Amino acid sequence: MALKTKTSTRIGVTILGWGIALWLFFPIFWMILTSFKSEVQAISTPPKLFFMPTLSSYAEVFERASYWHFALNTVIVSVGATAIAIALAVPAAYSMAFIPSKRTRGTLLWMLSTRMLPPVGVLVPIYLLARNTHLLDTCTGLVIVDMLTNLPIIVWMLYTFFREVPAPILEAGRMDGATRWQEMTMVLLPLALPGIASTALLSLILCWNEAFWSLNLTSSHAAPLTAFIASFSSPEGLFFGKLSAASTLAVAPILIFGWISQKQLVRGLTFGAVK
């Protein structure tokens, strides 16, 4: 009897899991499907699941906008922001994890609280700052803003990963004559590498998909892929075929990258939870 209940529970959980996965995946699936439809098919009711696929939307998208220009900007901004954020966060998280003071907890919470503020609340000051420092529509400007918005999460994540590293190992390094810097680079970093990698991956994804600041702080020169998508929801009306093609092109690289590194990501995100 007990075994029977268990089996039915397991089936129920499996169905629920698949249900949620499909629910989450459906928009992406529909977007990719629509990108291969003609504009007429894209808005037809009832929606068509089977049709003759066409690449016309993609052709038009490539004709109308320079995809590679936007993609390059996105790569520069995501990689740049992530690299700088990690470089700043490692020493910060190191000191919080291994040399805590009575204000460490508070500092961490305060840092996280900045993430709770709606970005639009600081749109005007940041826009003005960017304008006055001539950073509007530059990759540098976007790198700085993306880096700063992600820094709290990155410090938090690294902090929890570093806390998993037993302090005596670092102390052994110090007894062996390592300076604080050597202790961090030669002992801590190799040990926390899975954690750092998954943190970097998460930061890359967040930067890649970041739309609010890209749309508000760039126009053409430094516009990333999110601006590229937005440029297809134009005043002439919505062309779902082209919009879907543009969106697919924009998310494809990070989707593929995430897929390849998902093992790393899962391992990093559950690091410490499962020993």
Place this chain on the structure above:
Amino acid sequence: MATVELKNLRKTYLTEEIIKGISLSIEEREFVVFVGPSGCGKSTLLRMIAGLEDITSGDLLIDGHRMNDVEPGKRGLAMVFQSYALYPHMNVYKNMEFGLKLSGMPEAERRAKIEHVARTLQLEPYLNHKPGQLSGGQRQRVAIGRAIVRNPKVFLFDEPLSNLDAALRGQMRVELSALHRKLGATTIYVTHDQVEAMTMADKIVVLQKGVVEQIGSPLELYHHPRNLFVARFIGSPPMNFFSAIFQGGDAAGSSVQLRDGSSLYVPVTSPGLLPGTKVTVGIRPEHVELASSGPNSGVVEVIERLGAITLVHVRMPDGEIIVVQTDGAALTDVDTRVSLTLPPHNCHLFAPDGLAFEACHRHPLAA
């Protein structure tokens, strides 16, 4: 090899004082053990010497040089941690090489040293293994090897055997003692295990709540504990205590009246103590003798037979339990009435403030 001197060392965390002014001098080649219950500050004191904790006040001298503000790696010490603290991402060879490399030693010299140490500790087959592939005892050996290879002036051990099982712990204890004799290095060893302290130390420092309770050789602490705390802490099973009334004393001894009215003349001096004062008598289980009849009788409540010895728990008329260690073949049975003999020269007397009365004669092994 080096001397270590602590001068009124203090450590304060926030507002709480953890180490309350400890002075101690450690001779060259000496094996010193810090022992005490958990939270007594023994590990903190070791970490202050190592440089892993700041010294709030007082002076730490190694070979006569003040080391308070010197980086841990530059004090000439090596430490073995309780958790071994090996570098998990490096193999055994690299673990031992790390410190040498940082000190800028040439590669050939490093290799020769590591191979020599690996041979001494029988680690040669494992040089390419990562710590994760080794057993607890092997990891312990690597940790010791990593310390030895640096040729330190002083070895620091922080409860190095407490993660090992009992059999291995006994074996490592012997190996560490042998190693100390061979290397002749000044050693400071922290443990909560009084057996380790008794068997390995030249000098034991008993700590409680950040204060030194007594410093002395193992047998000095055993035969002449300075106070109740040390008397209770050193020795296993622990010393028996019961209260008595001080009657008077002279140069050769002091007389006390026990609960059952009998009196005991113990060869300890009691200067300035008023007759009628309540004192504590202490006697170790191995010194109490069982008799079938006589004064001091009680009922056997529990018998623990350990093979070589037997521990007899006797409930006295006033409700106190006295443990007696006797022959493994003792024929005593539970619920029988037995009588206890307390040889006066093995009794200790403690004043109301917990301090022991000075023995009239020092034990020959604890002079």
